[in-house]
Amino acid sequence: MVRLLPRFSQLLSLSLLAAAVHTANAHVYKRQCQATLNLALTVAHRLQDHYFNPSNGQYTGGSLWTDANTLEDLHNLMLATGTNDFSTVADTSFIGKAALNSATNWQAILNGSNDDAGWIVLALWKIADYKGARGLSNTAYLNSASTIYNIIAGQWDNTCGGGDHLDLQPRVIASGLAALSVANGDKTLLDQAEITLDATIAHLTTINILRESCDNVASGGAVCNQDQQIFKGIWTKHLQYYLDNANDPARTAKYSSFLGSQTSAVLHFGTNANNDVGSVWYGPDQGGSIFTPKTSASGLAAHAFATGQQHSEPPLSLSPPLRPDGYPVHYLNELVPCVVSSKVQQNRNPPYRNRRSEEKLA
Numbered sequence: 001m002v003r004l005l006p007r008f009s010q011l012l013s014l015s016l017l018a019a020a021v022h023t024a025n026a027h028v029y030k031r032q033c034q035a036t037l038n039l040a041l042t043v044a045h046r047l048q049d050h051y052f053n054p055s056n057g058q059y060t061g062g063s064l065w066t067d068a069n070t071l072e073d074l075h076n077l078m079l080a081t082g083t084n085d086f087s088t089v090a091d092t093s094f095i096g097k098a099a100l101n102s103a104t105n106w107q108a109i110l111n112g113s114n115d116d117a118g119w120i121v122l123a124l125w126k127i128a129d130y131k132g133a134r135g136l137s138n139t140a141y142l143n144s145a146s147t148i149y150n151i152i153a154g155q156w157d158n159t160c161g162g163g164d165h166l167d168l169q170p171r172v173i174a175s176g177l178a179a180l181s182v183a184n185g186d187k188t189l190l191d192q193a194e195i196t197l198d199a200t201i202a203h204l205t206t207i208n209i210l211r212e213s214c215d216n217v218a219s220g221g222a223v224c225n226q227d228q229q230i231f232k233g234i235w236t237k238h239l240q241y242y243l244d245n246a247n248d249p250a251r252t253a254k255y256s257s258f259l260g261s262q263t264s265a266v267l268h269f270g271t272n273a274n275n276d277v278g279s280v281w282y283g284p285d286q287g288g289s290i291f292t293p294k295t296s297a298s299g300l301a302a303h304a305f306a307t308g309q310q311h312s313e314p315p316l317s318l319s320p321p322l323r324p325d326g327y328p329v330h331y332l333n334e335l336v337p338c339v340v341s342s343k344v345q346q347n348r349n350p351p352y353r354n355r356r357s358e359e360k361l362a
Helices: 006-024 036-053 064-081 092-100 106-110 116-132 137-153 172-183 188-203 228-246 249-270 293-304 327-336 342-346 355-361
Strands: none
Touching: 036 249, 036 293, 064 092, 064 116, 064 137, 064 228, 064 293, 092 116, 106 137, 106 342, 116 137, 116 327, 172 188, 172 228, 188 228, 228 249, 228 293, 228 342, 249 293
8 A cells, every 4th residue: 555645646536537538528539440449349248248247247257446447448438439239237237236326335345445446436437428428317327436536535634745545556647647737738747657658668568568477378377366467458548548638649659559569469369269358468378368357358448449540560670479370470560450351350360461472572
């Protein structure tokens, strides 16, 4: 647990607001790629069919805060695609039922976990965004979000200059700083945000693909815990929230290729024949990837929050490792363009192209 100083407590609050700002701007959805949104829908349907238990409103093998992230992602996806495929999920979920019940004791549900509380607020706000966009009542969700937010705020004290106690999630720092920049007009906060983003890309990737310390393509190694299973997707989501709030074409261009690499890696390395997404994205699974509702939600976020830019590949001089089919790993960056043919959509694992051969033919 850490003590947040006043400025950083404000940052946490604005990290929550980042998602709300995200859906308020029409330009957000134009940045997203229809091809990757279609992939996200496929993963989302499998996630619901395979893991969601309508009798208790929870994801089998999930947890309170990871379920909250999944609900947020599903409603982001419906807002982005204009679909209503998961329109009943909120009201039948454990979190949604609690929100709809004015007598719910949120203190008992949260049990003192401020970080869980924050994720639930994000989910409730996103559900409210969706319902509002569809002309449905969202009052209960907004009221519950306010109740939970006030529970967090009520724990403010004067230790170390004032703040709340909670587990700090570096994955939301950038989106929080961008939201703060929108609020106060200080664009230097965006430069500070990119320090954290660039550090993640520099130190938590393999071949330009996000990788947790527990991720291993081979079996027999460390097993990712429930937090690590979903963190990569949360990071891509909040990177897109950051870009939406920054609203700067140059900053979007800086990270769009990276986001595109993640969705392509999820498709070609992380997804099995049943459209479940595993924990390992950086290479073909050799038995080390694990498959849970959290890992599928993580992959869903990677697809849903791709910016849809055309992705470039690393220099050939890097000599990346080869896939089993003999082509370099970096060719995966080309395989999820914004516009894909119906043939590619029907074939989840299209053959890898050999650019050198194509150049000779040209």
